[in-house]
């Protein structure tokens with residue numbers, strides 16, 4: 435709709451106009467040609483403009499290898515090159531002017547975009563079935579940006595109580611410093627989200643497979659409530675890549691800590707936010723001023739209008755052009771490369787992670803030293819219904835156990851493990867263990883710990899892809915040592 439767009443961004447006010455001096459990232463004023471959008475040096479005829487214009491693949495096994503990249507026509511490199519550079523040389527002053535004026539889309543500065551990171555963004559967007567993505571330096575940055583992209587001081591979001599401890603802290607304390615209130619509700623009752631909603635509610639937030647409870651979130655139920663009230667659901671899908679696609683169940687935004695299963699090898703910290711392109715921000719103009727009101731940091735651009743020629747990507751473009759520009763936190767190109775390597779085997783690893791976890795859960799459930807095992811494969815009733823409704827191909831690789839002898843036995847168990855690593859991470863190819871009450875959730879007070887499902891005796895396991903016999907042997911010897 436070029437005419438309407440021109441009205442929103444009159445030339446005199448166009449922040450992308452040459453000499454404007456404002457933007458170091460550019461938005462095209464019309465749909466770019468493939469050769470404009472492709473990473474520099476990529477043969478656009480052989481590359482794919484974006485995740486959506488790739489051949490019609492929908493299978494994750496294929497997408498993680500092929501979405502968003504074919505080969506570098508200059509060198510023939512099949513692996514995505516690591517563009518370890520801050521800046522990109524302009525061809526001449528005219529080219530520089532066109533990039534800033536947005537008559538051409540291209541790379542300018544790595545804080546805002548980078549061709550290596552770009553491929554990862556396209557690949558994760560394709561995997562999740564979204565329209566575009568933005569990668570950042572950590573999962574925490576991704577969560578922060580996902581919320582701050584919609585909220586101003588005085589606004590609120592409604593979040594599930596079942597959260598990673600770091601996200602809980604961010605929501606309960608740090609966002610408050612910026613005037614953003616987070617209202618926590620128990621996901622056992624989806625209607626709690628509706629009851630906590632008011633005119634200043636900007637989003638719902640939840641994790642697909644939150645530890646320690648490991649009860650799958652009622653995605654479709656809460657997404658439907660939100661869509662009736664004009665509220666988008668943001669899902670942290672970190673613990674359920676491949677086995678769950680929250681956008682298919684009505685979520686509007688998905689985020690991942692790529693640090694975990696997507697990377698898979700415990701080498702790098704990173705995060706990504708995926709825009710589902712399925713939420714009508716304009717239909718609820720008053721609720722989303724950051725996307726529907728003129729943006730003074732962009733000479734009055736109205737994001738829902740300005741990006742129309744590019745597709746339904748106002749949310750993610752605004753996050754890149756404003757938040758990433760102003761708050762920083764980009765993903766390093768080297769880390770994007772490492773995540774791309776990890777992602778190539780993600781579906782295979784997830785298959786093995788899930789199979790091993792189900793075997794380990796069954797083994798632990800009948801072990802005399804174990805009083806309780808928490809894993810979706812063992813759940814019944816509504817929890818089991820949700821697991822079956824939302825997870826395909828496995829129940830994830832996180833599990834919780836409680837041992838005879840409580841906290842002390844749990845500590846002895848962790849110290850006796852020989853193959854499992856005792857670390858704060860999850861989702862590594864290796865098996866991992868930790869005692870959340872004294873580590874990951876230690877900054878929460880007792881009532882907060884209880885609300886998030888952490889008990890003193892709870893030990894968290896992240897089951898890896900080693901041979902199942904070796905996993906079971908290590909668990910067994912450590913359980914015996916803990917009871918000795």
Ligand code: PLP
Pocket residue numbers: 572573574575598600601641670672673690691692693703704705860
């Ligand atoms: N979300 C979940 C579910 C997590 O487990 C974590 C980290 O453990 C995060 C977000 C934060 O990610 P990062 O550590 O990459 O900042």
